[in-house]
Amino acid sequence: MKQNKYDDPAFFKAYAKMPRSSDGLKSAGEWEVFRAHLPKLFGKKILDLGCGYGWHCQYAVEQGADTVVGIDLSEKMLSKARELTGKGKVILEHCAIEDFDADEESFDVIFSSLVLHYVADLSSVFRKASKLLKSKGVLCYSVEHPVFTSNSSQDWHYENDKIQHWPLDNYFHEGKRKTKFLGSEVIKYHRTIETHISALLSEGFEISSLLEPKPSDEMVKKMGWYDEQRRPMMLIVTATKR
Amino acid sequence: MKQNKYDDPAFFKAYAKMPRSSDGLKSAGEWEVFRAHLPKLFGKKILDLGCGYGWHCQYAVEQGADTVVGIDLSEKMLSKARELTGKGKVILEHCAIEDFDADEESFDVIFSSLVLHYVADLSSVFRKASKLLKSKGVLCYSVEHPVFTSNSSQDWHYENDKIQHWPLDNYFHEGKRKTKFLGSEVIKYHRTIETHISALLSEGFEISSLLEPKPSDEMVKKMGWYDEQRRPMMLIVTATKR
Numbered sequence: 001m002k003q004n005k006y007d008d009p010a011f012f013k014a015y016a017k018m019p020r021s022s023d024g025l026k027s028a029g030e031w032e033v034f035r036a037h038l039p040k041l042f043g044k045k046i047l048d049l050g051c052g053y054g055w056h057c058q059y060a061v062e063q064g065a066d067t068v069v070g071i072d073l074s075e076k077m078l079s080k081a082r083e084l085t086g087k088g089k090v091i092l093e094h095c096a097i098e099d100f101d102a103d104e105e106s107f108d109v110i111f112s113s114l115v116l117h118y119v120a121d122l123s124s125v126f127r128k129a130s131k132l133l134k135s136k137g138v139l140c141y142s143v144e145h146p147v148f149t150s151n152s153s154q155d156w157h158y159e160n161d162k163i164q165h166w167p168l169d170n171y172f173h174e175g176k177r178k179t180k181f182l183g184s185e186v187i188k189y190h191r192t193i194e195t196h197i198s199a200l201l202s203e204g205f206e207i208s209s210l211l212e213p214k215p216s217d218e219m220v221k222k223m224g225w226y227d228e229q230r231r232p233m234m235l236i237v238t239a240t241k242r
Numbered sequence: 243m244k245q246n247k248y249d250d251p252a253f254f255k256a257y258a259k260m261p262r263s264s265d266g267l268k269s270a271g272e273w274e275v276f277r278a279h280l281p282k283l284f285g286k287k288i289l290d291l292g293c294g295y296g297w298h299c300q301y302a303v304e305q306g307a308d309t310v311v312g313i314d315l316s317e318k319m320l321s322k323a324r325e326l327t328g329k330g331k332v333i334l335e336h337c338a339i340e341d342f343d344a345d346e347e348s349f350d351v352i353f354s355s356l357v358l359h360y361v362a363d364l365s366s367v368f369r370k371a372s373k374l375l376k377s378k379g380v381l382c383y384s385v386e387h388p389v390f391t392s393n394s395s396q397d398w399h400y401e402n403d404k405i406q407h408w409p410l411d412n413y414f415h416e417g418k419r420k421t422k423f424l425g426s427e428v429i430k431y432h433r434t435i436e437t438h439i440s441a442l443l444s445e446g447f448e449i450s451s452l453l454e455p456k457p458s459d460e461m462v463k464k465m466g467w468y469d470e471q472r473r474p475m476m477l478i479v480t481a482t483k484r
Contacts (some may be wrong), residue, residue: 048377096309131320147389147410168389172456197452207449210439214414231413
């Protein structure tokens with residue numbers, strides 16, 4: 001059963017209030033790093049796995065991509081993406097990542113932003129990405145960092161209401177985590193960094209970069225994210241099909 | 243100034259009592275993973291950066307390596323290595339990793355076991371390894387995991403004398419850590435996983451594996467290492483020269 005938390009009205013409403021939803025990519029702490037490691041998008045065929053509001057699709061259009069396909073399991077997300085991207089080059093499809101299919105070697109670049117930690121079988125996503133990408137095509141994805149997902153609490157350790165450190169535990173125990181996000185219970189899947197890299201290598205990718213973005217000093221100041229410089233929250237990987 | 247802690251008599255004496263010193267590789271928790279990811283050593287020219295007691299050099303000889311060069315900054319370590327490896331194929335040199343040099347493309351495989359977290363400039367080691375390796379040669383190294391080195395305390399968080407979790411903090415603050423190891427103060431250098439991978443890619447390597455070994459259930463039982471399955475302590479990377 002694929003998780004479709006974003007069609008839950010309360011969850012969707014809370015998500016809409018996040019800076020990254022209302023303001024778009026410029027308010028996403030990891031965006032500058034993600035963008036800097038994307039290949040050139042001009043003239044390319046792009047697929048966005050879990051496109052959400054469609055911010056990444058829209059960015060690809062602005063960069064002169066030839067075609068952009070965005071898929072998402074949530075109708076509410078797609079409805080927002082339709083508003084944002086208009087009737088241009090973006091083809092939006094209502095589909096789970098696990099179910100999506102297309103012709104072999106039909107894309108140059110596949111994005112996936114903060115979605116794959118909701119997917120139970122990572123290897124099968126990489127296998128499909130490898131099939132759908134042309135040779136030398138690039139998969140570029142972000143997930144919550146394994147250090148962040150390992151404990152279900154996904155919160156700091158406090159003493160007297162003051163943050164002390166990030167509590168790490170259960171790192172090698174991969175699998176489901178029942179976590180709280182935006183006031184709702186959400187299932188995420190914890191995996192080690194080894195698992196990400198090994199799965200990519202097994203599915204015919206070469207590692208092009210492994211990034212642990214921390215928000216820039218400017219973002220930290222603007223958003224008040226001082227503690228975000230204490231432990232990694234995100235992992236970004238770019239991998240090239242051999 | 244290169245750190246030569248292993249020639250400090252008290253430190254060396256304490257090190258000699260560690261299972262990995264007295265029993266060798268079979269008592270090193272990460273060895274099975276390290277070994278499994280080594281390329282074939284038969285007929286190869288091997289360099290061991292920071293050879294210590296010489297266990298890895300001796301293993302290479304047993305696997306039929308053609309020549310094995312082990313270097314170490316500690317005379318006491320080299321003296322032990324001389325005892326262990328005898329007058330065979332192992333050439334032992336008294337030299338800091340930072341100062342070692344040899345002809346370009348003169349090695350097939352370079353090892354380094356739990357040493358590079360003592361070295362201030364990681365990129366320069368990778369640059370040298372890239373120079374010394376033949377094309378398609380392999381660098382295989384282990385270090386203490388960034389999650390382990392980030393806090394100077396390098397210890398669990400306890401409540402009422404009971405381990406609660408591993409406290410993670412200062413992850414993005416790379417550089418010196420004054421830590422306690424075997425009762426002595428030791429300087430280690432903390433770096434993120436991103437820094438390891440980016441430096442390897444910049445110096446002309448392809449990532450062949452990234453491993454976060456946990457001791458096997460058998461080792462955990464034998465050594466009583468139950469908490470070692472809660473957070474990663476080691477990072478092993480193998481990288482192939484393009």
